[in-house]
Amino acid sequence: REIGTIIRSLGCCPNEGELHDLIAEVEEEEPTGYIRFEKFLPVMTNILVEKRYRPIPEEILLQAFEVLDPTKRGYLSKEELIKYMTEEGEPFSQEEMEEMLSAAIGPESNFIHYRDYITMMVIDEN
């Protein structure tokens, strides 16, 4: 599980499926739950050299939100976000959902103004 954290913090942005494949690639024949560095290093180096799993530019992210908000209100309701994040794509766990919500909206509000949300998260990254 920690492999995902490492790969992601090196600048890559694989999805869960890709991550699983990667892990399968570096794992031992008999999965012990641990990854050996010697095996990991060449695979990771390749990924970096090939620039695989590039991070998502802000505009694309915005478009993704807009797809979920077809009438272009500029926001998503809490229920809508939950529905999409937990039912579509590679669904969030309950904890992931809660954490995302806590960062995205205040306790009283029910709407996520996604443009602002993205901006806030992106600034924080840098």
Next chain:
Amino acid sequence: MGSGASTHHHFAFQNAEKAFKAAALIQRWYRRYMARLEMRRQCTWSIFQSMEYAGQQDQVKLHDFFSYLVDHFTPSSHSERDFLNRMFTEERIPRDSEVEKCSDYESIEVPDNYTGPRLSFPLLPDHATALVEAFRLKQQLHARYVLNLLHETRKHLVQLPNINRVSTCYSEEITVCGDLHGQLDDLIFIFYKNGLPSPERAYVFNGDFVDRGKDSVEILMVLFAFMLVYPKEFHLNRGNHEDHMVNLRYGFTKEVMQKYKMHGKKILQRLQDVFCWLPLATLVDEKVLILHGGVSDTTDLELLSKLERHKIVSTLRCKTRKENEKQAEEKGKAKQTSSAGSLSPWFLPQSRSLPSSPLHLSSHKTHKAGRSSSVPCSTPLDPRGLSRQARRSVDLELERCRQQAGFPVITEKEEPWVFNPEADSAAGELLEASQEEWRQVLTVFSASNYYAVGSNRGAYVKLGPALAPHIVQYQANKATHMLTMRQRISRVEESALRALRGKLFAHSSDLLEEFKKHDNGNTGSITLSDWAAAVESVLHLGLPWRMLRPQLVSSSTDNMLEYKSWLEDLAKEQLSHENIQSSLLETLYRNRSNLETIFRIIDSDHSGFISLDEFRQTWKLFSSHMKMDITDDGICDLARSIDFNKDGHIDINEFLEAVRLVEQSCSEGDAADCPQATNTKGSGSWAATEDSLVSVTQVAS
């Protein structure tokens, strides 16, 4: 019709597909974001831990300094001799004068306008509960009651054996708590969440009640009170911080003197005695050992129970030469070798005058190397307990434990609970009993937000029927619940980075030298890899410098860093007093904790002042031992410039304030000093808003 319907379906399908893809994209992005956050959290944690470890090494250095003095220094004048004597002589109260002790507190009058809690003896449960409540309302217990309580506490402790043996027949469950370090909020929280002590609810507190936090006195009062009220169910073990020498360094002494200006000294003296009489360990049902500091493969319970524990005054004090000689004589006479029971510090690694103690109860975190945590022991015991760190270290510990005939231990190390976002903070985490329950070690630490607000949770362990451990984690700070993980991590990160920058500054000269070595052509620039290597070779913190680099180095072009200007920027950020010469300040700052400790020792009457002369002497000794390059004149100038009111005396606190770097005061979690920090920069106001945490968000705007 047909085509219409199918087009409709077609669109619907397309839309569904789009939505799916959109959702997947967002999730992918979000997960990456969280991963980076997690990485930052771990970096921050490493910073705090390595700095704390380094601080402990520092203390060892101080101790070496004292040993060095004892062995090598020949005072050349009367004043120097007096000075040395004062540093090393213990003022011990003659044990037999109970009468004197009694009259101690009886003569203290409590003024009529005193609205704080009052105690009468024998203590009743209601008194103890009322005491907790009073402290929660921020009242202070009058010195008379403090001394009275200490007096009664001592009477009780003297009867206790070194190892408290407890049985779960009487109380149904036992709750074990770890380090509190003066954090009263955590104690109150534990009582609130777990319930107050009672005959059905036993508690064991495993040492380190004081130092660092700001309510050490109050914690002691509460703990002692409950111990007197429920002697069979409430147990305390001594920790390495229940030691007046350590208290000098880590803030308890200061706290007492600040809260009790008139009687503080007396209180400290009594406490010294009380600490000595605290039991060393608690054994539950002959199955689980609760002990501060951990065990090693040579921990021997039999020996432990035979020690004359009250003779171990401090782990840091060393004996004067006179005492050494005396002991050598005595040993020659005595046949028996209760060697570890004599007046000897516990864990001096290279003590010359003592036989090496078989007890390697280490107060230092064994941060890097593995500790063998089990013990061949004369009494047959089933080992128990579980390591509480991340899964992997659980496994490692178990491996080690499995190999040896085991010992059940719940120990107390300095390592705070890892902030575990997966564990529900409200529910306990029932650890797997499926793994070999035997031969395991569990480390419990109960001071949440130890490094900084939001840095970690605290925890306590309940031993239920069959002594299965059940862990409860918490964080005693309402405001942190309202922050998102992101905010919490940013905040703690800020704190860690600040401390780290301070440390970098403190080694500016060494760093410069090291950088120059990497700069072959004398260009003034080095590569970032060289930077990382150089920094590590100077600081020895074992941190991932390259990962931290963006936070520490703001400007670098083409992977090269102009190191001189970087160091200058560091200095500018840090210095608040330009009148003290920078390199001197750097040296002083690096040794600040040790200096403070030395000062407090010299200031034996705890007045807060030492004379210029004493300051000079101290500094001279210290700098020659540490091989520091400071001229005598430099010291004199410094001393004089710090003698702010020019009366020949230096206020210790003023001095430390002068040497203390601007932002460092906040990152040390020294809450008492925080508001006084003179800096007005952004991070200073961070400290000021601690109290009004609720509305603060760390979003950069």
